Amino acid sequence: MAKKQLVRVKVNGRDRQAEVEPRLLLVHFIREVLELTGTHIGCDTSHCGACTVLLNGKTVKSCTMFAVQADGGEILTVEGLIKDGQLHPLQEGFKEEHGLQCGFCTPGMLMSSYALLQNNAKPTEDDIRWGISGNLCRCTGYQNIVRAVQFAAGKMAQGAAK
Amino acid sequence: MIHKTSPEIGGMGHSIRRKEDLRFIQGKGNYVDDVHLPGMVYGQLVRSPYAHARLKSVNTEKAKKLPGVLAVITGEDLAKANLAWMPTLSYDKQMVLATGKVLFQSQEVAFVIAEDRYTAADAAELVEVEYEELPVLVDPHKALDPAAPVLREDREQKNNHIFHWEVGDRQTTDQVFAKAPVKAQVHAFFPRCHPAPLETCGCVADFNRATGKLTVYMTSQAPHAHRTVFALVGGIPEQNIRVISPDIGGGFGNKVPVYPGYVCAIVASLTLGLPVKWIETRSENLQSTGFARDYHMTAEIAADSAGRMQALRVKTLADHGAFNAAAQPTKFPAGLFSICTGSYDFPNAFCEVDGVYTNKAPGGIAYRCSFRVTEAAYLIERVVDVLALELKMDPAELRRKNFIPAEKFPYKCPLGWTYDSGNYEGALKLALDKIGYQQLRKEQEEKRKKGELMGIGISSFTEIVGAGPAHTFDILGIKMFDSAEIRIHPTGKAICRMGTKSQGQGHETTYAQIVAQELGIPAADVSVEEGDTDTAPYGLGTYASRSTPTSGAATAIAARKIRDKAKKIAAYLLECSENDLEWEPGRFYVKGAPSKTKTIQEIAFAAYTNIPPGLEAGLEAVDYYDPPNLTFPFGTYVCVVDIDKGTGEVKVRRFLAVDDCGNIINPMIVEGQIHGGLTEGLAIAFMQQIDYDESGNVQGGTFMDYLLPTAVETPHWETDKTCTPSPHHPFGAKGVGESPNVGSPAAFVNAVVDALSHLGVRHIDMPITPWKVWNVLKEKGVTS
Amino acid sequence: MIPPTFEYFSPKTIPEAIALLQQHGDDAKILSGGQSLIPMMKLRLARPSYLIDINRIAGLSYIKEEGGFLKIGGLTREAELETSPLIRAKYPIILDTAHVIADPQVRNLATVGGNLAHGDPANDHPATMLALGAQVVATGPGGERVIPIEEFFLSLFSTALQPGEILTEIRIPVPPPRSGGGYFKLERKVGDFATAAVAAYLTLDGQGVAQKAGIGLTNVGPKPLKAEKAENFLRGKKVDATSIAQAAQLAADEAEPSTDLRGPAEYKKGLVKELAKRALSRALERAGK
16 A cells, blocks of 8 residues: 555635545545545546536546645535525526436536636537536436526626626 | 416426425435445455356455455355345346356456455455356347357256247238238347446445344335345345435436345345445446347338338347346336337237347346337337338328327227327427428428438337336236325425435426425425335336326325315314315315315314314325326427538437427426437437447447437437326326437437438438448448 | 556656656656546556656646747646637647547646657547647656657557656647648547547648648557658649548548447548548638638
C-alpha cells in the first residue's frame, strides 16, 4: 500500500482534509471521505458524466482524477448550489421544466449546466446540447433538461438586470 | 365521470411539478450506493473470462491472505448450503456462483468480501481460477443442430431447446397463405441490447444477528416479489426479511431479475453478521445483467389484391443466453409477443416461438419491452411496410385500410387478446396532418429526382400493458394484482403506500394526484411511499407499464372506499341521509342546499373526534386490484430522415409521436416518458447492440462501444395525443411508459427503408449504423 | 473500476520530473490530463508503479505566436484551445480538432501534449499536426530537442520520445497568406474516437494553385498517417473540385484501416475519401479568405 498523502481542499466553501491513498479516485473521496453522496457513479470508462463536479471553476469527471490531484483546490458539488436555503435558478429550472425523472444524472447535469451558464449567459439550444454532451441521461431524452437550462438562463438574466 | 379539479387540488390532467424533485436537485437522493451502515464491508465478484469452460479449480488462498479481506465465497461453498443455484423468474435455474462449468463470459465465479472496495478489487485479482475451454455456441440458429455443444448439463433434456410456444390457428392460416394473391415477408432481427439505466444494480445486505432480521437495500423494481424469493430460496422466515428499494436511478426492466450479486451479498452478511455492500460496475452491468430482445423473427402477411390483410404468420427464434432468466409471466415464455397482429384486423393468424440456450448472458425481458411487445410491434410495423411496397400502396393508406375499426372494440384478435379500446384512425390522421405528410411526399419526389435521399417512416402501433388478470397472469405463481393503502390523518392529510416501485416515473406525484382527484385532498397534502416491504402492501412492482393500470386503479378504488365511508360520516355530521348528498372533489353537500356542506378535511377530523355510532374510527382503506383485462395503449409515430450519401449517416429531421394512453394523470410526466423512450428507441434503431464473437467474447461490453446518445445526437421530439379511455379502468387510464420504445424503432427503420425503397431496398436490420447504410448505397451504386 | 496501487509524485519543475522519470524508468508514467491514462489504469490495463503528475509545473501552458511559430505549451488544455481568440482567428483547424475531442469535461483536463504523446492513432491532434507540418519539442536529460511531426509517430502507442523526455511544446510554423485548413471527423456519437477523420491544410498562390498541402488521417492505421501521395498530387495543381476528388481518392488509398466495432475497413476507406473531400474543400474555402 502506497504512503498516504494529505489532501486539503475547499469543498462548497468549507475547508476539508484527509489522508488518502494516491489511487483514491476523487469521486470516492467526495462520496465516502467527505460523505457528499450527491455526486454519482454511472460507469467505469469515463463516459457518463454522472460524477461531474467543478474543480477550480472547471467541470471535471471526478471519476477520472485522483483526489491527490485536487490538493489545494476548490471543489463545488451539487450540494453547494443551494445558498442560504435558496435554490439556484438551475435547480428551480429542473423542477419547473421536469428536467429529471430518476434523478441519477441530475447532479452532473446541474454542474455542467452551471459551468455552461458561467461561460455563456445566453446559450442557444445547440449551445446547451453541446454543453451537456458529456452527461448521459436515460430518462428524459434531454429535451426538458434543455428547457430547464433555458429557464435558468432567463431567470439569471433577469436577476442580473436588477 | 371525471370532475375537473382546481390546480390547487391538482387532480387528473394537471401538470403539477413533481414532489420528489426537491431531494434530487439538491443531491440528496438516497440511492443504494448512498446507504452507509456501521461496520459495512464490500463485496466484489470474480467473473469468468471464458464463454464456455469447465471450472477445474478455484483457489482463494492468496486472496484470503490479503490484509483487509474477510472472506471469499465460491460455488463450492454455496453448494454446501444448496445455494449454488437459484430459481429464475422463468422456472429455470441459474448458477449463483459457478460449479462444474461456466456458461457465458463474465459469469460469476467467486465473491470476495473486504473492508473497503479498493481492497476488494485487489483481492478479486488474486483469486486463481483454472478453466478448461469448451466449444462455444453463440449462433442461436446452430443451437438445435445435433452437433451443437449441449450447454446445460444440469437439465434432463440434453439439448439447447428451452421451449416451443405457439398460438393461433396454424392450419387455417397456412391455407389462406396457400391461396393468397399477395404476400409479403420480412426477416427482422431485433438485436440484443441492454437497458443500461444510469445507476447500476447493487444492494446492501444487512443481517442483524441480534434480532435475526435481514434487511436488504436493493435496486429492485419489485421489492415484495424479491422478498418472497429470498424467503423461499434462503429458507429465511419471510417476516424477518425486509427489502427496501430506496431511490432507484432508472430501471427499464434491468432491476427486475434476482442477480447472483444480491444472493452472494446476503449469504456473506448472514455468514459474517455484518452489512455487506455489493455495487456492480458498468461493465458488469452490461455484460452479465438482464439484456433485452435478441429475437430472430420472420413475419409474413397474406393479402388480397386490394390490400386487405387476410392472415399473419410469424416464426421466431429466441436467444435466451445461458439460463432462461427472462422475467415474464408463467404462461408466456415469449411474453406478450402474440400482440404481433398489432393494430390490424387480421381474420387469421398464427405465431410460434422457439427459445434456445447460447453461451451468452441470461435475460431477454427488459428495456421497456412490455414483455416482448417491442419485438412484436417492430415486426408487424416492418412487415406492413414491406406489404405496402409489394402492393405499391402508400403505407399510411395500407394501414388505414386495415385498422381495426373503432366500432369493433372490445376487439378479440385471432391470437387471443381482447383489446379494450382503440381509435387508430384518429391517431394516424392527427399525426399525418401535423407532420404535413402530403407535402413531405411531394418533397421526397422532388428530392429523388435530384438524387437526394429522404424518407418518411410510419409506425401505428398497439401495445398491451397492465399485467394482469389473475386468471392468466402470475410470476412464479404470485398473481399479478397490485395494491394501494391510503390513510387519512385527522388534519386531512394523507399517506399512501403502493405495491409498485418508481424508478423515475414520478409516482410520488402521480399517485398523489389520483388521490387528489378522487378525494379532493390537494396532491401537496398526500404523501406517497413505495419500496419498503415492511410497510407497503404486497405488489408485483413497476415494469411493463403496469403501475397506472394496476396500482393506480387500486389507488382509485381505495380512495373510493374512503369516500364511501366519508359519505357516512358526512351524513352523520350534516344530519341527513346519504342519499341526500352530492360529491364534488373535496366535499359533500346536501342536494339543493350547497351551503350545507362538509369538506373532506372536516370529515377526516370527525373520523377521529366525532365518530358516528356503529362506525370504526379512522379513515383509511386498502385495495388489492385484480385488473379485469390488460390495457392497450396505441399511437402513430412519424419519422422523417435525411441520409448523407457520402458517409451513410442518417439524420432524423423530425419525429412526431401521437400517443393515446387514455385519460392522463399528469401530462408533463407523460410527455417526459415519451421523450425518454423515444431517445432509447433512437439508440436501439441506430447505435446499440451487444454482440459476441465466435469465441463468445462480448463486443460492446462497456460504454466505449455500447453507445448511449448524448443531447447532441438526440433530436427534438414533437408530441401530441388523442384520448381513448380504457372502458374497464377505474379512471380510464392505460399506462404509457413503454409506448415510445414499442412504437419508435419501426418508425426509424421504416423511414430509412423508405428513403431507399426506390432503389429496391426492403429491409435493413438494426442497428442501422452509417456503415450499413453506406454499404447499401455502394451496392446500389449511389454513394456520392 | 479501481486502479492498482502506485506511488505518486507531483514535481514542481521539469528537471525534477525528468529525474523521477529516469529514476523509475519503465515503471513510471507521466500524468498530464490523465483522461487517457486514468481510464486505462481503472481497467488495470496500465499499471504504472509510479505516477509523475506534471500538472504543478508552471509555465507549460500557453498559446502564443513567437519567432515565426505558433507555440502551444504541452500542458495546454483542449478547452483553452477552444476559447483562444488567436486559435479561433488564425488557426481554426485547431479549433475544429479540439472541439471534437471527447466532451466538455474531458477537454477541461486533457492536454495537447498528452494527446500527441500517447501515440494513439485514434487521437485527433496527430492528424492535424501532420497536416500543419508541426514540430514537437521534447525536454529530457540532455535538454531540448525539436522533432518534426513526420518523425514523431513510430507505431501503435510508440513515439519518438526517449525515456526521460517530456513533450513540452508544439510548434506550428505561422502560415503564409492564403492558407487554411479543416478537420472533419465522423464519430458514432459525441465523445467517441473517430471512425475516421481527416485534417487538411493548404497554402495557395494567387491563382489557387497549391504551394503546400498537408493531409493527416486519424484512426485508419496503426499510427497517425500522413497522406503523402495525396499531398504530392495536389502540390503544384489548381485546387478545385476535380483535383480535390482525385486527392481524396489517393488519401483513401493510403489509409490502412482495420475492421472493428466502428465499421468495416472498406467503409473507413470510403469515409476517408469523403472526409478528405470535405476537409480539402474547407481548406480551400478558408485559404481563400
